[in-house]
Structures are given as C-alpha cells and as structure tokens.
Amino acid sequence: MYVTEIFINGLIQGSLYALIAIGFTMIYGILRLINFAHGDVIMIGAFINIGLLKMSVPWPIAIACVLVLGAFIGFVIDKVAFYPMRDAPQVTGFIASLALSLLIQNLGILLFTAQPKNFSLPDFFRENIIVGGVKVTFLSIIIIFSSIILLALLLLFVHKTKMGVAMRATAENMRVARLMGIKVNTVIMVAFMIGSALAAYAGMLWGGRYGQVDPLMGFLPGLKAFVAAVIGGVGSIAGAAIGGYLLGFSEILFVGLLPGRMSGYRDAFVFGLLILILLFMPNGILGKSEEQRA
Amino acid sequence: MRIRVGTRKVPIPPLFILGVIGLIAVAIADTLLNPYIVSVISFIFLYMMLAVSLNITNGFTGLFSLGHPAFMGIGGYTAALLVFPAARKIHLLPNLPQWLSVQQWPFFPAILIGGLFAALVAFIIGYPVLRLKGHYLGVATIGTIFIMRVVFRNAEQFTRGSLGLNGIPFKSSIWWIYLFLVITVYVAWKIKFSSFGRALFAMRENEMAASSLGINVTSMKMIAFVVGAFFAGISGGLWAHLTTVITPDSFSVGLAFNIVVMVVIGGSGSITGSLVAAGGISLLIEYLRPLEEMLGLYGLGQIIISIALLLVLIFRVRGLFGTSEPKLLRNNSQRDIS
Numbered sequence: 001m002y003v004t005e006i007f008i009n010g011l012i013q014g015s016l017y018a019l020i021a022i023g024f025t026m027i028y029g030i031l032r033l034i035n036f037a038h039g040d041v042i043m044i045g046a047f048i049n050i051g052l053l054k055m056s057v058p059w060p061i062a063i064a065c066v067l068v069l070g071a072f073i074g075f076v077i078d079k080v081a082f083y084p085m086r087d088a089p090q091v092t093g094f095i096a097s098l099a100l101s102l103l104i105q106n107l108g109i110l111l112f113t114a115q116p117k118n119f120s121l122p123d124f125f126r127e128n129i130i131v132g133g134v135k136v137t138f139l140s141i142i143i144i145f146s147s148i149i150l151l152a153l154l155l156l157f158v159h160k161t162k163m164g165v166a167m168r169a170t171a172e173n174m175r176v177a178r179l180m181g182i183k184v185n186t187v188i189m190v191a192f193m194i195g196s197a198l199a200a201y202a203g204m205l206w207g208g209r210y211g212q213v214d215p216l217m218g219f220l221p222g223l224k225a226f227v228a229a230v231i232g233g234v235g236s237i238a239g240a241a242i243g244g245y246l247l248g249f250s251e252i253l254f255v256g257l258l259p260g261r262m263s264g265y266r267d268a269f270v271f272g273l274l275i276l277i278l279l280f281m282p283n284g285i286l287g288k289s290e291e292q293r294a
Numbered sequence: 295m296r297i298r299v300g301t302r303k304v305p306i307p308p309l310f311i312l313g314v315i316g317l318i319a320v321a322i323a324d325t326l327l328n329p330y331i332v333s334v335i336s337f338i339f340l341y342m343m344l345a346v347s348l349n350i351t352n353g354f355t356g357l358f359s360l361g362h363p364a365f366m367g368i369g370g371y372t373a374a375l376l377v378f379p380a381a382r383k384i385h386l387l388p389n390l391p392q393w394l395s396v397q398q399w400p401f402f403p404a405i406l407i408g409g410l411f412a413a414l415v416a417f418i419i420g421y422p423v424l425r426l427k428g429h430y431l432g433v434a435t436i437g438t439i440f441i442m443r444v445v446f447r448n449a450e451q452f453t454r455g456s457l458g459l460n461g462i463p464f465k466s467s468i469w470w471i472y473l474f475l476v477i478t479v480y481v482a483w484k485i486k487f488s489s490f491g492r493a494l495f496a497m498r499e500n501e502m503a504a505s506s507l508g509i510n511v512t513s514m515k516m517i518a519f520v521v522g523a524f525f526a527g528i529s530g531g532l533w534a535h536l537t538t539v540i541t542p543d544s545f546s547v548g549l550a551f552n553i554v555v556m557v558v559i560g561g562s563g564s565i566t567g568s569l570v571a572a573g574g575i576s577l578l579i580e581y582l583r584p585l586e587e588m589l590g591l592y593g594l595g596q597i598i599i600s601i602a603l604l605l606v607l608i609f610r611v612r613g614l615f616g617t618s619e620p621k622l623l624r625n626n627s628q629r630d631i632s
Binding site for chain 2: 034081084085088090091092093094095096098099100102103105106107108109110113114219220223226261264265266267268271272274275278279
C-alpha cells in the first residue's frame, strides 16, 4: 500500500514536471535558449484559474480558457522579449529570460501582493476514489491522465502535422529550414504558445494539488522542470516527458525512502543531480550530441 | 599632477586621487549626515563591491556565474559565527560545537576568514561546475544558490535554520565598507591591466585561441572564479554586520540577478561601468523602497530594473562602458581593451 502511494505520488509529480519541461525543451531545441520566464507561466496559469473560478465559470470552460490564455502569454513573451534579440548570443537570451522572469514575478506581487492565496477547485475534484487500496483524489486521476493525453497529442502534432514537421526541421537546422520556405518566426511563435499553454495548465493543476498559490510559486518548479528536460536530453520532446517522470519519481522516492531529517535536502538533491548529469551525461537520455555543454 | 619619487617625478595614479576624494566624502558623510543616509551609502558601497567582484568572474573571464549570493551566504554566516559574543552564542545556538562557541574574534580577521572560506567552497564547487559552458554554467550556479539555501536551512546547529541569525553586532561602519570597496576595486584594476587579466579577456573572446596560445584555461577560470567568490564572501560578512540579521533567504536568486544587472548595464568587463551602474541601481532600489511602501506598490523597483535590463539587452548590449575604462582614470601604460 505504501508502495502504491509512492507510485501514484511519483506519477503526479512526474506529470507536472513533464508538462512544464516540454516548453523548455521545445524552445531550447529551436533557439538554444534557456527560458527562465517559462516557470512563471505556471504562476500565471494558476492565477488565471483563480480568476475564472471566482467568476464561476464552469470548470471545463475554465480549463479551455487557461490553455488559450497560456498560449497567448507565450505569444506575448516571444514578441516582447525574445523576438527583438533573435541573433544575440546565448547568454544574452538567458539574462533576458531572467529579467523577464523577475518582471513577471514582481508584476504578480504588484497586482496580487506576495501573500499566498487559497486555491480551491470545485468540490468533486477532492472526492476520493480507492485505487489499489489507496485513497486517491479525483484531481490526482485528472492530473495523471490529462497529462498523458496532452503528451500523446503533442507527439502526434509534432510528427504528423505540417507545422510539426516544420518545427522539427527548424530545430534540426534553422538556416536550412528558412531556405526551404519555412516561416521560422511563426514556428518559434507556435513553440512558445504550445509550451506556455502546457505550463499554464500545469500551473492550474499545481495550484489544485498544493491548495495555495503566490506570485513566486513558479520559479522553483520551473527550474526543476528544466532539470527534467536536461535529464531527458534538452531538445527532445519525448525525452522531456521521460525526464519529467524520472525526476518526479526520484524526488518522491528521495523523500519517501530516506529518513525524515534528510527530506529537507530534497531541492539540494535535484540540483546536485543537475550538475552531475550535465557533467557525465550532457546529452541526457534521448538528446543528440551536437554542441558543447561541458 | 606629479609626485617626486627618488629623483624622478611620476604622475599620481588617477585612481588614487579618486580614492582620496571618496575618503573625504565618507568622512563628511559620517560626520554630517544622519545614520539612515549613512547606512544607505554603506549599502551602495556594498553593491559596488559585489558588482566589481562579479565583474572579475563574469565580465573579465566570461564565466556566466550567478553564484554570488551563495558565497555571500557562506562568508556572512562564517563571519557572524566568529564575531558573535561567546556569552550570547551559548543561548542563541546551544548545539554549536564547543570549539566554535568559545570563539569571539575581532571584526577584521573574522571577515577575512569568511572570505577565505567562501573561496574554499568556490574552489570545491568550481572543480566540477567550471567545466560547463555558457548558460549551463548559469543554471548550475543558480542550482548552487538553492543548494546552499537548503544547507543553511537544515544545518540548524550552526544557522538556526530558517529563523536565521539575529542580533549580530553592528560592526560594518561605512569606514570598513569603504576600505574593502577600495581593496576590491584596486585588486580588480590590477588584475585587469596585468598579463593575467589579458589572459582572462583573451579566454572570454575565444577560449580555443587563448588555449592554443599557451594559456592554461582551466586554472585561469578557477582563479577568476575563486577571487570573485572571495570578495563575495567578504561582502557577505560585511552585509551580515550591517543588517545585523541574516536568514537563508537573504541570499536569493533575486540578489544574484540584481548584481548581474549592474555588471551588464555597466558593461561586462568595465570596472568603472560596474561602479556607476551599481551606484545608480542601488540608489534606485533604496529610494524606491519607501515609495513602494507609501503607495503600496510592492515590486515596482524590481519591475523598473527588469525593464531597464531588457531595454539595455535589446538596444545596447555592451552596456554603458563596454569593456573599457575612461581615459581619465587610466595611466598611460594601461592600454585599454576593446
């Protein structure tokens, strides 16, 4: 029973990381940009959902709205910050994304204050279902299955549609893709939109799972999702999903199996893992070796 | 202006004149201005010190490190633990090991030990982390901040966990901070216009070319990183004895960001730029804080800084001064790097 519980918790945590890691990996695959502001889209998604539920929008429509508004935020982020510096060196984009991240966080503080806010989903999300002798909330089931569905849809999109093929071509070689008539900027915009929509959705689930949201909530999960993307191999979408689940499981196992006084070191474990993976397995599980990271 | 040394007349270094002007300004500030303004000036000096020391790592060498707060934290906690009166340490930190709880050091050596300890940790961390390039180094050093924060939170025996250390004796007078600022600027300046500095700049421009010209890239990177961390540790100690309270959250990614902003806006590689940008931005931070509280617009200062950085990155990537120092401050022998 304890094992089932750990398994389900790992699956939930992993789903959330996987959803967020997708955005990192898509943008990195195309632009070689580590987009720190991605984590803060999680926060925006959660706050949008609070607003929608306050206006008593029915929850299926609220979910759709979160996805659409998340995509819109991705569009804005791309146009405002990253479009003007497409040709700048890597590190410039990285600093810009940090600036954007702090900008979004502080706009959040300005608008909603730094106090954590309660995040309550409609009641039936919290009803319990017995799975394998363990009580599981309906929300957990939704997190697990909707993530799998979204990831499958994304893989279908990337492999079967024209836009998906264009996206992979751009990630492979941007200059050649442009020569072949692909509108690279549109592709990048779509990547930002998809990544942000998924992150905003993850933010809504994150808020539902932990019951509290605040303007700074997105940074750490975003950073950890980046670790997940690195584990899976930055640039590979399937890799990001796998990395997300692996990180989720190992985090839950770390807390579940080691003695209680070690559980405070959970974050240290994740970032220690990051450094080790960058050093010894810089291409992650599914990434291609093409550039120097270390 | 020239001074007589032996039989020759040599020009007085412009930096020396600037330092003396600063010293007079400090003396005037300390006697005439009220304590609040003096403490604001102290913070500005601290930020200048942080920016100049980060410039050695990020600007000169092109190692994009965000780890400064981690090293500040180490220096801050170390110095605070050494300076704390032994009689009060027993009550505040009852589980401290015997050998540490009997220590009660004077300020100056404690600060130095804090800096050295930070440098030691930087050496240990740098050994794996400095192999990473570009923005991966940035991410790994952000990871270092979080790792150190977790350590500070959990090593309750030494740090009281998230409660932090409070009631640290106020020792960082504006004179001490100015002294350390001058030392930092002097060392950075000497590094920049030395063969070592040239090697660092060469590595920044093209690592492979530098290494094929016989520069030992690995050890040069390490030295630049450790020197930066040493001064970060020192400023952490000064910080602790200026605010008199440190918690694990005092040394955050936000702080790292603000220091990086100062370096980038001033111009990566320019000491003058770091000083000017650090002065301007920390003045902005200090004076917007009361305004934020008055209007209830929390976060406004940080928003302005972030937008300023984005604008600089889009329209003037080299920052205010690029890599150069104004001619006014250089000797004739100090050729500029451009």
